[in-house]
Amino acid sequence: MKHLVWDWNGTLVDDLKLVVDATNVCLATVGGPVITADEHRRDFRRPIADYYAHVLERPVDQVEFQLLDDAFHDAYRRGIADLRLAPDALEAMGKWPGTQSLLSMFFHDELLVEVERHSLGAHLVRVDGLPGKIAGQRKGAYLERHLAALSIDPTDVVLIGDSVDDGDAARSVGASAVLYAGGFTDIALLKATGLPVAHSLVEAVDFALSD
Numbered sequence: 230m231k232h233l234v235w236d237w238n239g240t241l242v243d244d245l246k247l248v249v250d251a252t253n254v255c256l257a258t259v260g261g262p263v264i265t266a267d268e269h270r271r272d273f274r275r276p277i278a279d280y281y282a283h284v285l286e287r288p289v290d291q292v293e294f295q296l297l298d299d300a301f302h303d304a305y306r307r308g309i310a311d312l313r314l315a316p317d318a319l320e321a322m323g324k325w326p327g328t329q330s331l332l333s334m335f336f337h338d339e340l341l342v343e344v345e346r347h348s349l350g351a352h353l354v355r356v357d358g359l360p361g362k363i364a365g366q367r368k369g370a371y372l373e374r375h376l377a378a379l380s381i382d383p384t385d386v387v388l389i390g391d392s393v394d395d396g397d398a399a400r401s402v403g404a405s406a407v408l409y410a411g412g413f414t415d416i417a418l419l420k421a422t423g424l425p426v427a428h429s430l431v432e433a434v435d436f437a438l439s440d
Contacts (some may be wrong), residue, residue, distance in 0.1 A: 232381050233325050233437060234372070234404075236390030237333035237340065237358075239412025240430070241322075241349075243315045244305075245269070248413065251304035255297045261285050270415040275334075275367045275394040302336075309339075314347055315411065321430035322352045325437070330355040332375045332388075334368060355379055368398035376402065387437040389430070396422045407436040 235241050238248065249266050256262065261284060264272075274280050278294040289297070322329060330353055333340050337358030344356050357375045359366070368390075376383055386404040388395055391412025396419075399406035408419040408426050419426045427433035 231327045231385040233327060233329045234386060234388040235329060235331045236395050237331060237335055239391040240389060240409050241314055241318045242312055244312050245413060247305060247308045247312060251301045254304035255300035256284065258300050259285065270413060273413050315430055317429050317431045321434045324431060324434045328354050330379060332372060333358045334366065335359060368394050369401040372398045373402050387440055389433045389437065393418055393422055396424045405440050407433045409433050
């Protein structure tokens, strides 16, 4: 493989606790239940409106989703300065011999600030976050645009991420993927994809190198 695409939330950055805390803040605004980290890892999905509908056990329309999403990100931003990278993120990035980039479904301008704060810019040939102000979409179309901007053949790419959606995105464009079990998704759900599942980011890079 010539190029590695990293996911951000739940992969390079260790933010599961903050995500669960922020999710509980937003669910509380509509009288929803309190969720645990294990429940989040079991139930989380994209589009995120479907996740909220599952947790609330009722439909969530676009207006309500935007309110929930705003509440989530307001709560998330209050804790973002305390976030740290995954324990072996820098080691894993340093182990990859080819080019690397970052594609996240976090808002682009805020993502750039975090990449700079963690001094990752030198490792990455491109950083793309979510344009606009509405989050929660699936990743496939964004991965296609990310690779087109890099002029890289998807068959020369491996994506490392922590969700089923990361695997689906890679498959949708013809790229490879390794899924990381230390993030937002229960390991049984990751294994059910049939893709390689790693317990650390260093192990994920090892899988990617053997592809």
